[in-house]
Each structure stands twice: as structure tokens, then as C-alpha cells.
Amino acid sequence: MLYREAGDFKGSYAADIQTFPIKGERYLFWAFVAFCFLVVPFLITPYWEKSIIVPFLIWSIVALGLNILTGYCGQVSLGTGGFMAVGAFACYKLMIAFPDLNIVAVIVLSGFITAGVGLLFGLPSLRIKGFYLAVATLAAQFFLVWLFNKVGWFYNYSASGQINAPTRYILGVAVTGANAPPWATYLLCLSFVFVFAWVARNLTRGRLGRSWMAMRDMDIAAQIMGVSPLGSKLSAFAISSFYVGMGGAMFFSVYLGAVEVTEAFNIDKSFDALFMIIIGGLGSILGSFLGAAFIVVFPVVLKNIMVGGLGWSTDLAAHIEIMTIGALIIFFLIVEPHGLAQLWRLTKEKLRLWPFPY
Amino acid sequence: MSVAMLNLTEVVLNGLMAGIMYALVALGFVLIFKASGIFNFAQGVMALFAALTLVGLQTGQVPFAHLINAIFGTNIHHFGWTLPAFLAVILTLCVMVAFAWAFEALVLKHLVNQEPIILFMATIGLAYFLEGFGDLLWGADIKAINLGIPSGGSFWWEDVTREWAPEGSDYWGMYIDKLDVVATVVAIVLVTSLTLFAQYTRMGRALRAVADDHQAALSVGISLRTIWVVVWSIAGFVALVAGVMWGAKSGVQFSLSLIALKALPVLILGGFTSIPGAIVGGLIIGVGEKVAEFYIGPLVGGAIENWFAYVVALVFLLFRPQGLFGERIIERV
Numbered sequence: 001m002l003y004r005e006a007g008d009f010k011g012s013y014a015a016d017i018q019t020f021p022i023k024g025e026r027y028l029f030w031a032f033v034a035f036c037f038l039v040v041p042f043l044i045t046p047y048w049e050k051s052i053i054v055p056f057l058i059w060s061i062v063a064l065g066l067n068i069l070t071g072y073c074g075q076v077s078l079g080t081g082g083f084m085a086v087g088a089f090a091c092y093k094l095m096i097a098f099p100d101l102n103i104v105a106v107i108v109l110s111g112f113i114t115a116g117v118g119l120l121f122g123l124p125s126l127r128i129k130g131f132y133l134a135v136a137t138l139a140a141q142f143f144l145v146w147l148f149n150k151v152g153w154f155y156n157y158s159a160s161g162q163i164n165a166p167t168r169y170i171l172g173v174a175v176t177g178a179n180a181p182p183w184a185t186y187l188l189c190l191s192f193v194f195v196f197a198w199v200a201r202n203l204t205r206g207r208l209g210r211s212w213m214a215m216r217d218m219d220i221a222a223q224i225m226g227v228s229p230l231g232s233k234l235s236a237f238a239i240s241s242f243y244v245g246m247g248g249a250m251f252f253s254v255y256l257g258a259v260e261v262t263e264a265f266n267i268d269k270s271f272d273a274l275f276m277i278i279i280g281g282l283g284s285i286l287g288s289f290l291g292a293a294f295i296v297v298f299p300v301v302l303k304n305i306m307v308g309g310l311g312w313s314t315d316l317a318a319h320i321e322i323m324t325i326g327a328l329i330i331f332f333l334i335v336e337p338h339g340l341a342q343l344w345r346l347t348k349e350k351l352r353l354w355p356f357p358y
Numbered sequence: 359m360s361v362a363m364l365n366l367t368e369v370v371l372n373g374l375m376a377g378i379m380y381a382l383v384a385l386g387f388v389l390i391f392k393a394s395g396i397f398n399f400a401q402g403v404m405a406l407f408a409a410l411t412l413v414g415l416q417t418g419q420v421p422f423a424h425l426i427n428a429i430f431g432t433n434i435h436h437f438g439w440t441l442p443a444f445l446a447v448i449l450t451l452c453v454m455v456a457f458a459w460a461f462e463a464l465v466l467k468h469l470v471n472q473e474p475i476i477l478f479m480a481t482i483g484l485a486y487f488l489e490g491f492g493d494l495l496w497g498a499d500i501k502a503i504n505l506g507i508p509s510g511g512s513f514w515w516e517d518v519t520r521e522w523a524p525e526g527s528d529y530w531g532m533y534i535d536k537l538d539v540v541a542t543v544v545a546i547v548l549v550t551s552l553t554l555f556a557q558y559t560r561m562g563r564a565l566r567a568v569a570d571d572h573q574a575a576l577s578v579g580i581s582l583r584t585i586w587v588v589v590w591s592i593a594g595f596v597a598l599v600a601g602v603m604w605g606a607k608s609g610v611q612f613s614l615s616l617i618a619l620k621a622l623p624v625l626i627l628g629g630f631t632s633i634p635g636a637i638v639g640g641l642i643i644g645v646g647e648k649v650a651e652f653y654i655g656p657l658v659g660g661a662i663e664n665w666f667a668y669v670v671a672l673v674f675l676l677f678r679p680q681g682l683f684g685e686r687i688i689e690r691v
Contacts, residue, residue: 076475076478124672124675124676127675127676127679128675128676128679129679130474131397131474131478131630132626132630132675132679132680132681134478135622135623135625135626135668135671136626136668136671136672136675138619138622138668139623139665139668139669139671139672142664142665142668143665143668143669146662146664146665150658220689267619271482274479274482275479275482278475278476278479282475310428312428313428315498316424316425316428316494319424319490319493319494319498320490320494321490322486322487322489322490323486323487323489323490323491323494324490325483325486325490326483326484326485326486326487326488326489326490327483327487328483329479329480329482329483329486330465330480330483330484330487333469333472333476333479333480333483334465334468334469337469337472337473337476
């Protein structure tokens with residue numbers, strides 16, 4: 001009853017192609033956004049902030065980035081962890097070198113630096129494709145992590161090889177460092193997610209996004225139609241790396257605060273990001289969020305049940321956790337290869353007709 | 359020969375043998391990719407799982423001991439017997455065949471005709487599952503594998519090579535691990551028998567037919583599902599061999615599964631579809647890596663082995679996008 005287009009008349013093309021074409025859905029979305037911005041900051045506790053909400057928001061940005069590259073442009077990348085490391089270290093060096101620079105500017109600049117690096121590692125994509133390219137992006141992963149581990153300049157020659165985020169303020173409120181209040185870090189991450197999800201949504205349905213999708217669906221046919229592989233592939237690499245770099249910068253500065261590169265940005269991170277977009281849905285903005293939520297929340301729930309509920313030892317719980325995640329991924333691929341976003345789409349179709357079957 | 363020359367020879371020899379070890383893992387990838395077009399990321403974990411199972415069966419561990427103890431509060435760990443090596447190997451092979459059958463029936467069957475990336479993701483899921491399952495089954499501690507394979511440096515070879523150095527120079531002879539020599543012999547036997555199997559048996563011909571064209575193979579009455587079980591079983595066997603060799607070298611532990619990452623550059627260098635490619639690629643990567651670590655490593659702070667192979671492979675790829683021996687990629691619109 002609530003979910004109907006009846007009576008919702010469109011008076012312009014802009015109204016016709018908007019993201020949420022149905023009125024109820026639009027109101028619901030804005031109500032949800034208002035809830036996130038206005039209500040949640042008063043409810044949030046440090047536990048929820050540290051273990052669920054902030055990692056979820058940061059991973060959503062990373063998943064958005066990877067989804068642009070893999071889901072929209074069809075270039076499989078296993079180098080996400082390496083690019084996150086670029087963002088983190090760029091953020092660290094900028095924070096140290098320019099103490100007065102606003103943290104928002106620092107994070108965006110780190111994104112731009114990562115975009116440059118991503119452009120460089122995207123060059124082979126013009127020559128090689130498919131799994132060969134996936135393996136080639138692994139080169140980025142291993143090389144970048146090695147670089148940040150070996151070259152002392154990147155971590156300012158600290159003895160442990162660790163980088164620590166100094167405290168930075170926005171409008172007098174700390175957002176990084178140990179004393180940042182949960183609501184401040186939450187609002188910072190949420191604002192980034194909101195703005196850049198909006199950007200991603202509009203990029204992917206514009207000219208650029210269509211050229212990416214043409215590349216994904218069949219690159220030779222796209223070239224014949226005049227889509228330049230150089231432009232579309234490299235722009236996908238650059239923009240995707242921009243998102244991933246910002247995610248990495250926030251992962252380091254806002255979420256963890258202290259990072260050791262071989263531990264925080266190893267290859268498991270690349271796989272996690274890939275799982276997120278596959279489970280969530282390739283080529284879907286909503287899917288990036290659903291996938292990130294799933295991969296972030298699921299281990300926490302599982303661990304709480306096994307360690308907190310049943311009192312098993314943590315290593316046993318870790319084995320079962322990794323096993324369950326593997327099995328679930330396979331399960332999802334079999335049941336719905338198009339991800340959680342597709343389930344949502346089907347639900348919406350059903351809702352429009354409810355209570356009638358067709 | 360001068361000492362520098364001898365050093366180089368030693369590095370190259372060791373590189374060749376390390377390359378054989380990589381090729382052993384890469385071989386499993388190629389077999390599965392050829393037969394089913396699946397990029398099997400779980401090959402490394404399969405090697406780990408096979409080695410864990412072998413050790414567990416041989417030393418008579420109780421499966422799921424950790425879990426049982428956690429649920430029932432008991433304290434069991436071993437049955438208290440030791441199986442002879444060959445029996446343990448045969449039992450492990452049975453486990454790997456059962457695994458291949460189960461994977462086909464539970465997963466592959468449902469994923470026919472999906473995009474390659476979906477299948478690839480499924481094998482990553484499998485890798486996670488097997489890793490957790492193996493640890494749950496046999497415990498996560500580092501185990502020593504004991505099949506009576508000789509290991510350690512060869513003194514005979516050290517003595518021989520010491521003679522080659524010029525008189526009075528401070529040279530102590532070359533270090534060659536006996537285990538690497540055994541691995542080389544095993545790899546040669548393995549590749550020869552696989553080639554013979556593919557060339558001269560009925561099943562081998564069917565395998566090649568499927569690799570060539572799925573639909574044509576189906577239309578002449580070859581059962582794809584049987585072929586997949588067979589191929590995954592063979593890959594399981596290759597994984598067992600690789601797992602035993604690597605396990606004897608560095609102990610059976612989690613890091614064994616990471617050898618898959620070492621085998622990937624070998625694969626893209628040799629081409630996904632070529633068995634000789636896997637061997638030659640392995641040799642090139644092995645030698646290149648060791649020589650680079652020896653000459654370039656000290657200049658940039660060492661530990662370049664992790665990514666050097668990838669860079670070599672990448673450079674090759676820029677000139678031959680399908681790898682050295684891969685089938686030419688022909689695209690039609």
C-alpha cells in the first residue's frame with residue numbers, strides 16, 4: 001500500500017530519472033538520512049562506534065571504490081589493500097608535514113595521491129585482461145606493502161615501523177586520536193560516506209559510468225562504438241583508487257589510530273573488499289553498503305555467540321568463523337550470484353504489487 | 359672456476375629447484391583451469407589441507423579434537439597409534455577424492471554457466487572454508503611431516519664443489535638441499551605421468567576433449583560432472599605432492615597456503631592453459647627471484663622475493679598478454 005507509483009506524477013525528465021522514483025521510497029530515504037545524522041549521534045556508544053558503525057562506514061567507501069572498478073568497469077582488482085595503504089601513508093605524511101591543514105582536506109588529498117598511484121598500476125589493464133589483470137594487481141598489493149615496510153621515510157623512521165595518527169580537530173572537536181568522542185568520528189565518517197556515495201551514484205549513471213559499463217560488457221564492441229579504452233579504464237582505476245585511498249586514510253586516522261602496514265593492509269583486506277562487493281552485488285551502490293555491513297557485522301556476531309555465549313576459546317572461534325565465512329560466500333554465490341542488492345530489487349518488485357501476486 | 363662464478367652457479371641451481379617447487383603448485387592450477395575454466399584460488403589451501411590430513415592420519419590424531427573438547431569438556435587428542443607412511447598417503451588420497459566429489463556435488467554443480475569471476479570467488483570462499491576446516495579438524499599448531507624423505511645439505515656435493523674453487527680461496531662448497539633434489543625428481547615423474555595419462559588413456563582423452571570445448575565434449579557423450587570430479591581429484595593429488603614437499607621443507611602450518619600466491623606469477627608467466635608453461639614459468643621465476651635477491655636485494659633492503667616475481671611476470675605480460683605458452687586469445691564481437 002505504501003509502495004506505489006500511483007498518483008506520483010512526474011513533470012520533467014529530471015523527475016523521471018531520479019534515483020528514488022517512488023514518493024514513499026524517497027520520503028523513507030530522507031527520513032533515514034535524517035535519523036542517521038540527527039538521532040544516532042546521541043545514541044552511539046564507544047563499543048558500537050569502534051566495532052561496528054565506523055568500520056562499516058569506512059569499508060563502505062572502500063567497497064564503493066572497488067565496485068566502481070570491478071562492478072561497473074569489469075576490471076578485477078586484488079590490490080585494494082595496497083591502495084588503502086597508500087591512502088593511509090599519504091594521510092600520515094600530510095598530517096605530519098602540515099599540522100594546520102584541516103583533516104577533511106588531508107583525507108581528500110590522500111585520495112588524490114592514491115588516485116595517481118592507482119592510475120600507474122592501472123596502465124597494464126590496457127594490455128591485459130581478466131584473470132591475468134587480477135594477478136597483475138596483486139603485484140601492486142605486494143609491492144606497495146613492501147615499499148611502506150622497507151622505506152623508512154614513509155613512517156618517519158620510527159623504530160617499530162608503526163605510524164600513529166596525531167590528534168586533529170574540526171571546529172574544536174577532536175576527530176582523530178584516542179580522545180575523539182564517538183559521535184564526532186561517526187559524523188565525520190557518515191558525512192564522507194553520504195557525499196561520496198551521492199557522487200558515485202551520479203558518476204555511474206552519467207556519461208562516464210556508461211562508458212565503464214560498455215567496457216565491462218564487451219570491450220571490443222565498446223571501442224567500435226567510440227568509447228576510448230584508455231579514457232574509461234584509466235578513469236575507473238583513478239576514481240576507484242580515490243575512494244579506496246580515502247577509505248584507507250580514514251581507516252588509519254579515524255578508526256585505528258596506529259597502523260603497522262604488513263598487518264593492517266595485507267592481502268586479506270583485498271579479499272574482504274572483494275567479498276563485500278560480490279556478496280552485496282556487483283555494479284550496485286546499495287550493494288556496496290549491504291556487502292560492507294555483512295562482512296563487518298557477521299564476524300562480530302559470530303564471535304559474540306561463540307566466545308561470549310558458549311565460552312569457547314578464541315582460536316577455536318576464529319577457525320569456525322573463517323570456515324563459516326567461506327561457506328556463506330559459496331552459499332550466497334549459489335543462491336544469488338547477483339548479491340544482496342538483487343534480493344532487495346526483487347523485494348521491491350514484489351512490494352509494488354502486494355498483496356496481489358501479479 | 360672463480361668464487362663469484364661458483365656463487366652464481368649455486369644461486370641459479372637453488373633457483374631452479376625453488377622454481378620446481380613453485381611449478382608443483384602451479385600445475386594444480388593449470389589442470390583445473392584447462393578442464394573447467396575455473397581459476398582455482400584454493401590450490402594452495404588444498405596443499406595445506408592435504409598435508410595436514412596426511413600428518414593427522416599418520417600420527418593418529420583424533421579429528422575435531424579441539425571442538426569435541428570444547429563441547430564435552432573432555433581432553434582427548436590422539437588415538438595412540440601410528441600408521442605406516444604409504445597407508446597414510448593412500449588414505450589421504452581417498453580424502454582428497456571424497457573432497458573433490460563433495461565439492462562437485464555441493465558447489466560446482468550449482469554454478470554451471472556462471473561468470474568466471476563468480477567461480478573464482480567461489481574458490482576463494484572454498485579457500486577460506488578449507489583453511490578453517492583443516493584447522494578445526496587437525497589443530498592449528500605447526501607439525502613436522504615424517505615420510506622418510508632425505509633432507510638437509512648434501513656434504514658430498516659440498517666436497518665436490520670445493521675442489522672446483524681456485525687453490526687457497528676461502529670457499530666452503532655449494533649448499534644443495536637433498537629435499538629439493540627429491541622434489542625435482544618427483545616433479546619430473548609427476549609431469550611425465552600426467553602427460554602420459556592425458557595422451558594415452560581413455561579418461562585422459564576425455565579430459566583433453568573437455569578442455570578443448572565443453573559443448574562439443576558433452577555432445578559426444580562425455581559426462582562433464584565425472585570429468586570435474588576426476589580433475590579435482592587429480593588436482594588434489596598434485597596438491598598432496600606439493601603439500602608434502604613444502605611441508606617437509608618448512609613444516610606443515612598456515613603459511614603453506616600462501617605458496618598459492620607464489621604460484622600465481624608462475625601461472626601468468628607460463629600461461630593458464632599450458633603444463634609445460636607451468637614448469638618453464640616456475641624455473642624462470644625461481645631463478646629470477648634468487649638471482650635478484652642475491653644481486654639487487656642488498657641494494658634496496660632485501661625481502662624483494664615477495665613482489666619481484668610479479669614484476670617479472672608483468673613485464674612478460676606486456677609483450678605476450680596470454681603468457682609464454684598460453685593459447686592465443688582470439689576475440690570476436
